Structure formats: C-alpha cells, structure tokens
Amino acid sequence: MPELPEVETVRQGLERWCLNETLVGIELLHPRATNPRSISPITDIQGATILEIRRRGKFLWFVLDRPVALVAHLGMSGQFRIQPPATLDEKHLRVRFLMGEQELRFIDQRTFGWLAISQLQGEIPNLVQAIAPDIFDEEFDRRAVTQIIRGKASEIKRVLLDQSVMSGVGNIYADESLWRSKIHPQTLGSELSSRKLGSLLNAVTSVMSQALLEGGTSFDSLYTNVNGESGYFSHSLMAYGRENEPCLRCHKQINRIMVGGRSAHFCPKCQVR
C-alpha cells in the first residue's frame, strides 16, 4: 500500500489496534525484512509498549516507551495486518509481533519493504531525517517548496517523486496531480510559474485527500488496510493506468511515456509543454 493515502490508511488502522499494546513476542521470518541501517535487531524491542504511531510521507514509525522508534516502509508490496494468533501464516509473512490479544503481522511479497530500529532525533527517527515533510505536515512550507521546484532543471514528474523535496507522492498521485493541474510531466521545474505550481500543490492536496477518504487505491489484494480491506480510489483515477482510454476532460487518448524510469500517463491535449 505504498503512497501517502495508503500509508495513512494503514497508520490509522495501527492506531486503532496497537496503541498502548506491549510487544510480548517478536519473530523474524525473513532476513530482508530488516533494513541494513537498523541499529539493532528488531527483536531487541521485545517488551516495549507502543505509545504513538506516526507518519511522514510514506514512512511510518512506532513511538515506544524507549528512546528508539520502530520504523517501517512498505516498499511496493508491504502490508501490516492485525490477526488473531490462531490465523494461519500468510505466504509472505516476514515478521510476527505478539501483542495482548492479537498479532501484528508484517507481510511483504516482493520484500522491498522493511522494518528498522532507529534512534529518535527529536520528533523524527534518524532514518527519516532525509525525508522532506509531506503536504499535510504542519512543517510543510508551501512557499519554500515552490522555490525549490522552480530551482530544478529537472522534469516536474521526477521532482514530485523526489522524497527530499516533498514526500508522500508516488507514481499514481504524481500522474493524477499533473492531470488535474494540466501540466505535462516533462515540463522542467524551472519552467513553471509560482501560480502554476500553486495549482499543482492544490491538486496534490485534493487528490490525496480524496483518496484517503476512499481508503486509498487498491488494484488487487496486495494493497489493503490492516483488516485486509481494499480502498476504492482506483475508480476515481483520471490518468494513471488509462493508456489509450479517452481523457475524461477532452476525450483525446491518454498517452504513456517513460519519465525517470517510471510510466507517466497524461493527456496530450490538456497537458501540453
């Protein structure tokens, strides 16, 4: 469940089920589930109590009754699930956390996701320090981000995916935001006016807010909330995954090109360079 609305959906589910729970048992089932930058084995936090679940962009972390946090990134296919201990192990179960009544399970088919123990530096774990605030963060500075983007000689789609500029936007919401604000994905950051960037940031906010209300985007059972339920936003996609289908504004066919090594979907009539 990888972009901001999906990760926030997971965070809310974890908050509902894990707050004030103590991790009485931890079982690691796959070596790649631990990020190499973890300062200690995940099993070291056995006995810790979860006080808070926080998020910045696509990164989640559990605040514990200890000076370290448990950080998680879902990568492409990571999931957290809450299950009764009697439930059969999922095929790609990577880490099991035994809590009071339930198990918290980290499941990940492609193993690009990971967990890590990280030192907290103020509010933010060390592993998340290089990640810029996302657009819903109190610390998000619209004016500063606009200036950073205008200083980039790089294609706007790449800049949107750059988590050190602003975080949380991935391939789906980048395409959707550019479609909504009528910007061609290969327009250079330096070519965009502050006004145009204002409408882009508004589009990022609105598309991700709407997706969050619908429980995120799921194309299949790989992307679900902690109860295994899918979100509905895939029905609202205007550009992503709609190659050769008519633009819902002007009816011209949606194009797909590669930008920064990722697919970019856009309307060649509405989104001109």
Add this chain to the structure above:
DNA sequence: GGAAATGTTTACCG
C-alpha cells in the same frame, strides 16, 4: 518469454 508493477538506494557517467 518479455514487460511491467503504488519504491528506494547506489554506482557511474557527463
């Protein structure tokens, strides 16, 4: 069989 998939990091080149 080939290509692509909601992501990040690193190495390398200009």
Add this chain to the structure above:
DNA sequence: CCGGTAAACATTTC
C-alpha cells in the same frame, strides 16, 4: 554539486 541512467532488490501477473 547537479542531473540522468541503469541496476539492484524479488515475486507475480498479463
């Protein structure tokens, strides 16, 4: 330092 590309990670699906 900046920007761009390719590869790496692993599994599944079309």
